[in-house]
Amino acid sequence: SSSNSSFSRELRDDLVHSSSHTASNKAQILTMPQFNLRDNLIKCELLKNEDQYTYLEDFSIFLGTYNVNGQAPKESLSPWLNSTVLPPDMYCIGFQELDLSKEAFFFNDTPKEMEWTNAVGRALHPDAKYALVKLVRLVGIMLIFYVKKEHAEFISVVEAETVGTGIMGRMGNKGAVAIRFLFHNSSICVVNSHLAAHIEEYERRNQDYKDICSRLQFRQLDPTQPPVTIMKHDAVLWIGDLNYRITDLDVSSVKELIDKKDFETLHRIPLLFLQFHFKDVKFMQHQAEAFTITNDGQVPCQFEFITKPNEPTYCKPWLTANPPKGFIAQGASVDVELEVFVNRSTAPKLNSGAEEIEDILVLHLERGKDYFIPVTGNYLSSCYGTSILSLCNLKEPVQEMPQETLRKLVSAEMSLGENAVSTEKPLDIPKELWMMVDHLFRNAIKQEDIFQQPGLRSEFAEIRDCLDTGIPDSLPGSNHSVAEALLLFLDALPEPVVPYSFYPQCLENCSSASQCEKIISMLPRCHENVFNYLAAFLRELLKNSASNRLDSKILATIFASLLLKSQKKQDLGEKRKTQEFFHHFLVQGPS
Template sequence: MLIFYVKKEHAEFISEVEAETVGTGIMGRMGNKGAVAIRFRFHNSDICVVNSHLAAHVEEYERRNQDYKDICSRLQFRQLDLTQPPLNIMKHNVVLWLGDLNYRISDLDVDDVKELINKKDFETLSACNPQLKRQIDKEAVFDGFMEGQIHFQPTYKYDTGSDQWDTSEKCRVPAWCDRILWKGQNVQQSFYQSHMALKTSDHKPVSSLLVIGIKRINAEAYKKTFEEIVRNIDKMENECIPSVTLSKREFHFKDIKFMQHQAETLSLLNDGQVPCQFEFIQKPNEPTYCKPWLTANPPKGFLAQGGSVDIDLEVFVNRSTAPELNFGKQQIEDILVLHLERGKDYFISVTGNYLPSCYGTSIQLLCQLREPIQDMPQETLHKLVMSEVGNAVYAEKSLDIPKELWMMVDHLFRSAIKQEDIFQQPGLRSEFAEIRDCLDTGMPDSLPGSNHSVAEALLLFLDALPEPVVPYCFYQQCLESCSNASQCEKIISKLPQCHQNVFRYLAAFLRELLKNSDSNRLDVNILATIFASLLLRSPTKQDLAEKRRTQEFFQHFLTQGSA
């Protein structure tokens, strides 16, 4: 929660207030971790306040780092001018970041920490290389952020309702989990303290008073200067037309992979005699200025005379764009048109080679591939999609289920059947990349990464299927029959054979997980919530009632004794 109060005398100078939230649980959907943020303009300074709750447990500092990066990349504020790209957290003059960051003290045991606390030797304790300081020093998180000196005892973990350190079986090491950091110029901290009197939680709250220098423009001087600039610009425009120099006009992205970000920089230099405005514009008969797998950031802007700007050309293939790229229906090819207002257009070529992936490939086609998808010639893959003859050739060799699906489920069955919070805790992005490469190339022989990373890779695989496990044409029947177990079974029996095999295989695996619910803490409701929306996807946006009916449908196959 984040509550924003403004003194009455300041209210008229507050503008552009926006609030956003982002979850960092598995696939950004599950769990209670994430952030809420508010941004606003005070006079002429842009300020952003973020309250976050990062991943728990002493050893999970890498997951906390990933949560921080996810929040920074995914939490975006829309601008009043909807033609402008959204603002991210770091696009502000001052950023205040607070919350339960969950970084711990991991180099001392609990008795040593408590001894230093009893001596009130917080300086020595804070110098023992706690996790947050270590990660900041490595520039892994909170690059450029500051924090005041800590002169209070750790704020976690207490027995609720008391000042007693954790007396549970886990006996957690006290730590400064609750922090307040800032980034920006002209910020001074007046105090930084905890509030030991509050006992409603296993944390003690912290507070800080920050004095921030705010930019204020002299309106009269600004108007006079602006009018003078406009007069000079008008004079120059009569003499000159805008012109820019481009660092490159051809960009090639090599070995693009599913959900792996690539970026290159296009530099513009205003070598003309006047300031200019630039913008990437739509080509005839195209809805946007670029293909959906490509973005230019910023897509428009202003360049002073002699000024320069770096534009990031970013390529990212997701579940929407992967299917047609996988088999050559579409290529990584586009022409960007950079337009100068009252000037000429510049044409920029963007090409690349996309490495086909099982992610974004249909169940039916994957069942026809006995070799890893990247070992198959592009021509063969294309024929499998475009030609019925190609399908007939491979029909005799078809697998019952995709081998990639089998590898992930088999790994989880052997290694994660009792894994606590499986399918509820997110994996690491770097490990997903290794798992994807293993599935697409066949190397190494066994899947790398943690159980949580393999579990999330499985969910992403199901989410990326062009046609869900229960094809769209059966969706309405599923909703109508959700309360009748025998009718639900009849619908599944009518699915195309490979889809039916996958559905029954996954349901059988999930029933095995439920047999170990005492260890993995799963139940029917949790699994139905996670998997129903992936197996029974709506052709259009689902409302809450539809989601509940898809979960009811799938629950019939999770209970003991289901076929």
């Protein structure tokens, strides 16, 4: 209940977050169109003298949300949007559950967007003229931003982003949409969120809130610049399942400019020799370490992690420095966080031993020296990101196998294909896959919204550790967490259940059930076994659709995207064909 209270406090009316910045820490969040010392020194001087050339103005913002439960507008919204005597300067109107149809959920396409947008436009305050600045939508979560026409010229740098927190952290039935903009001299971010319902789901809501804050990032016009997170704004307005309110906002405006100056003095930054070791790195488990850069020199300076020769980025894909570049005022400090996170893209090579947690960051100081920061760690191999064939040849849990044995097995598999089997008879399917499906078959065959409601990340970690170590024998966590763990397992496979080489044939023959069945019979034996095993399990789920509320189209949409993948980005037509292909195996068993 304490977590629930904490979350409630964070999301009530005082979530209108106005932050005041000192010159030193505000310098850390400046956008930098170019890594140019002269320009940034000027910005630093402007910040130090900010009070001399800026003043605050009050503006009113109408913040409102409406959970429409998939309905079309049936009556005027004027009583809601015209509830104030004076017309507000801005409107930020959010919607939840705009469209509950399967088409909207899986294809993000809905006629309701235009219907509700028009309803809002017709109902704005009649005593002012408004301009539509931006609209952003993720499935049924939508945010519309209007501003009085006389203020439009002072709006700039408008960006919109979305983040889904549904199944596998992607599907947009839950999540948030956001719009950021610069109004006069203040940066503002508006967030509309739709989180898990019911009191007992407070832990899930807390997790979603943290995910939204960390994952929702706005790309900058300069692609070399780091993205801007929600809280890196002068004001954050958060709405979601609230009614409405009028908020007064202090906005900084420029009243005069100071002259540019040249700065030729040198700077120095004391930085002790640093090295970082991350212990027991696991699949999809964040680890972070931080250090501080302090500028005790005579002038401001800037830093940047630079790329090494013949490498595309400044660090390995499993490593991130935040911020990767920045500007430090004289006498100020900045905290840099190094984060390690192994995902489905980086896990395969780490599992096989082809790569290790090892990198060297080069921290460059403008007009200064370079510092070399070694980053090492030990990675605990996982069934996540290990191939079907390798897992079928491993009788013991992954972490009980010597790394060298796993490496040789994967190397042999890559060179010999299906013939790369051990001298013993391989398993029919990976034991890890069997454990998850067996758990769901015994416990979740009638579970409502199975494979549609996400689980908890903490429970996924327990499930992953259980599969990788074999301890305990039964899986922990809720049915929804086990279901999501199964989807993540399929998503992380280096080669999908239907190998990439078979993908074109699947698209060409998707309308013929007999041809689809023939293609599956041609797969490598362990891949064929996994495909048929999953299809048989899903058909059992459909027999209990009255309880679990599943249908064949939902399952085809979810699983086709995991079992039949393209090495290139799929278009909408391809996605529909993969769903048609897999749908044959849900409505009828193999002949």
